[in-house]
Amino acid sequence: MTTVSLPTSDGGFFDLSERTKLRIAGSDRVRFLNGQITNDVRKATESTAIEACVLNAKGKLNAHLFLSAAPDC
Numbered sequence: 001m002t003t004v005s006l007p008t009s010d011g012g013f014f015d016l017s018e019r020t021k022l023r024i025a026g027s028d029r030v031r032f033l034n035g036q037i038t039n040d041v042r043k044a045t046e047s048t049a050i051e052a053c054v055l056n057a058k059g060k061l062n063a064h065l066f067l068s069a070a071p072d073c
């Protein structure tokens with residue numbers, strides 16, 4: 001088990017490198033993602049990630065994720 005210190009007022013980072021990373025590109029990416037996740041994609045920036053979930057057709061949890069905008073998007 002990995003021990004993680006809680007962030008201080010200066011902020012902090014957590015190593016989530018074991019999580020999968022996907023890049024979604026294209027002119028329709030915002031509309032597509034807004035239809036797939038439970039948060040508003042437009043709130044994500046390069047410096048601020050949003051937390052969201054992917055639900056199935058019955059509303060059950062399929063995935064939990066953090067989403068941020070890439071610098072070139």
